[in-house]
Amino acid sequence: MTTPLRLDVRRSARGGESDFELSLDVPSDLDYVGPAVELIAERFSRGVLSPRRVRFNLRTALAEAIANAIAYGNHHDPRQVVQVRVEAGRQAVHIHVTDAGAGFDPAAVPDPRLPGRLEREDGRGLFVLRSLVDHVAFNAAGNSICLTLRAG
């Protein structure tokens, strides 16, 4: 697939090898989720997060957040993009994923482990996200999620 994905990489003003910022606009097409995840994860081949957490926690969390933004935020609208911004520092990595949608109330999402929901195909994304990272926060509008992975 020819990709319009362009990763912007900036060293932070603080210097240091593990301090950098990444930004990436992802078209609202689920086929870009995997390539977008790899572009970002490759930047963590050494440094602040352990290889195991990069392979599993970082990749899965990025895939969940970007896919949710494309599907539920932008409703697959090809005119909209999902903005991903990553701030990597010595203590933690913060990932902001923002869509152009109207937002949602994360507290209203039911627990996918309930007996009546366990055999459903969808509805696990937010639960999986919360279990993979150290902290999850939303902006007031509910169209931007911030994921924090502490160093290690």
Add this chain to the structure above:
Amino acid sequence: MSFSLTKDKRGVVVVGVDGQLIVGNRQDLKQKVLDALEAGARKFVIDFTKTGYIDSSGLGVLVSLSKKIREQGGDLRLAGLNEDLQTLFELTKLDTLFSITKTPAEALAAF
């Protein structure tokens, strides 16, 4: 990333997931398994030995396939999950829905 299908002499289909099982490729896996089901296969093992990560869409497709296979009187088993993936199944309680073995050989032997 890709999926490989092999059939042992007793007709058990083993599907290897190389790389990841996520929102972008889950339909491909679903179609391959449903085609095999349509062609008469009833026993399936999905081998995650070479899998890096699975997202919630990937989990969802496994739930849906398992249901479809059971409806046809068949069985879907999972094997080769690393510690992180095993934890993901436990956290989501999906370990209660699937028969999970350490290796594909164990899954095959249990059929």
